Amino acid sequence: MILRISFVLFMVLFLGGIAALGIFSSLLLPFQPLDDRVRLISYINYIAVAAAIPLxxxxxxxxxxxxxxPKKDISEYAEAYHSVGMKIMWVTLAVVIVAIPARFYLGYKVDQAGYVKCVKESRTSAKSSWRVYAKSESLCKDSSGIYGG
Structure with missing residues (x-):
């Protein structure tokens, strides 16, 4: 019982933290007008964030x-939640399939708008990468704000 309550509290805090950092708002960028500066996260990160919501x-x-x-036996949970698990999986898969063209469209929108790449702010690494684009070079910053970048 305590483990389940801890899990719920952790997930609520985790999802709330992600929302507070504005990571979920990057999912809406393809469907909004472009700002003066746009940060495009990588395709894999975009899809992972999109899949995290339903999952x-x-x-x-x-x-x-x-x-x-509560159930008395663990096998009762397996029977009771089998179809729910499958529904969560299918919804997550559908979100991933929709996220791929949405992220592609965002890159296309930035290219068509004639934005310039802010090379010093963009970051490429094995763990996380993003590119920052701006309407003009004057809107670019000198650094990504990360140590060493």
């Missing part, structure tokens, strides 16, 4: 449901 949100709802409807 982590669905798992959190399942655990909340388990808190209010």
């Amino acid at each position: 982590l949100g669905g798992l959190t709802l399942v655990v909340i449901h388990q808190l209010f409807h």
Whole structure:
């Protein structure tokens, strides 16, 4: 019981932290007018953020449901939540499939708008990468704000 409550609190804080950092707002960029400066995260990171919403949100709802409807045996959970797990998986897969062309369209929009790449702010690494584009070179900063960059 304590483990489930801890999981729910962790997931709520985790998803809330991601939302507070503005990472979820990057998912809406393809559907909004471009700002003077645009930060494009990599395709893989964009898809991972998009997939996190239904996957982590669905798992959190399942655990909340388990808190209010406990079962006596672990095999009862497997039977009760098999179809729910499949639905979460299909919804997550659908979100991933929609995220790919959305991120592609965002890159296309930036290219068509004639934005310039802010080379010193862009970051390429194995763990995370992004590119920053601006309407003009004067809007670019001298550094990415990360140590060594």
